[in-house]
Amino acid sequence: MQIITSIDVENSINSGQVFLWKKDENYWYGINGQDVLQVDLNGNVKSYQKLKIDFFRKNDDIEKIIKSISKDKVVKNAVKKYQGLRITRQDPFQCLISFIISSNSNIPKIKHCLENIVQKFGKKITFENQKFFLFPEPNKLAKASINEIKKCGVGYRATFIKEAAKIIASKDIKFEQLKKCDYQETKKIICQIPGVGNKVADCVMLFSLNKLQAVPLDRWIVRILGKYYSNKFEIKTKTITEKQYEILHEKIVNHFGPYAGYAQQFLFKMERENHQKKWL
DNA sequence: CCAAGGCCTGAATG
DNA sequence: ACATTCAGGCCTT
Numbered sequence: 116m117q118i119i120t121s122i123d124v125e126n127s128i129n130s131g132q133v134f135l136w137k138k139d140e141n142y143w144y145g146i147n148g149q150d151v152l153q154v155d156l157n158g159n160v161k162s163y164q165k166l167k168i169d170f171f172r173k174n175d176d177i178e179k180i181i182k183s184i185s186k187d188k189v190v191k192n193a194v195k196k197y198q199g200l201r202i203t204r205q206d207p208f209q210c211l212i213s214f215i216i217s218s219n220s221n222i223p224k225i226k227h228c229l230e231n232i233v234q235k236f237g238k239k240i241t242f243e244n245q246k247f248f249l250f251p252e253p254n255k256l257a258k259a260s261i262n263e264i265k266k267c268g269v270g271y272r273a274t275f276i277k278e279a280a281k282i283i284a285s286k287d288i289k290f291e292q293l294k295k296c297d298y299q300e301t302k303k304i305i306c307q308i309p310g311v312g313n314k315v316a317d318c319v320m321l322f323s324l325n326k327l328q329a330v331p332l333d334r335w336i337v338r339i340l341g342k343y344y345s346n347k348f349e350i351k352t353k354t355i356t357e358k359q360y361e362i363l364h365e366k367i368v369n370h371f372g373p374y375a376g377y378a379q380q381f382l383f384k385m386e387r388e389n390h391q392k393k394w395l
Numbered sequence: 396c397c398a399a400g401g402c403c404t405g406a407a408t409g
Numbered sequence: 410a411c412a413t414t415c416a417g418g419c420c421t422t
Contacts, residue, residue, distance in 0.1 A: 219402075219403085219404095220403090220404080220405095221405090221406085223405090223406080224404070224405065224406085227404095227405090228404090265403085268403080268404065268405090269403075269404090270402075270403020270404060271401095271402050271403050272402095272403075273403090352397095352398095354398090356396075356397060356398085357396085357397095358396065358397085359397095
């Protein structure tokens, strides 16, 4: 099989990983913490803060990863069809808040809420002749009132957001430290944050803390496993308990290997496209 | 350890 | 129209 190592920005942005992104004729623009990224169609990134960040994980050995996860026909097809789809390396705080908001919600609404949050609490800047709002720093959301946060449309998640921001602002949890910890240890720590359960934790770990074996098991992935992998991973109930989540994840990593998170992203993309679900 | 119910909100369904 | 249902879950009982 021929593995193409270039990046498909469109597929990567439109795969449920990020929300504060928009496109004009030539570029994608995205908010990433205190930074704004301008990305051309080849995945070349220009940073507002002039940082050299590897947002699309170009430094990953994608050829090795694709080979590693290509364990069955289903992923192989997804990988082939959505070539160039990459896992992103996001600002952890923004990623955390984004996925706390994501729970029991959907992409258009998550995007809407996050846009309200950056407008209300983020710093306004100009980059490439356009106005952007940066993502608010933890301290800013930690000090905000629950009601102010609620006005962004996040509902009961407002308390989670404030408490999460307080934990990060106070440095009780340090993302830079978590990047050095292993999967299990990291998960145990971030699940202590209110509004963060198994699924949200896996999103934060996969998309911002370099844990490529993290596999967010949302409704879609559970559905996919039931549909294409019923012989390998049997799922009896509609909603899976914490224990079942743990066991299932173990089986998945057993099957797909240490880059299982990549496999998950390809499968997720495939099934959502098949069902013509909306992206950004 | 598991099951059930509640939760903000808005778009989609009937 | 208007009421239900549902959506990238989590938390409490």
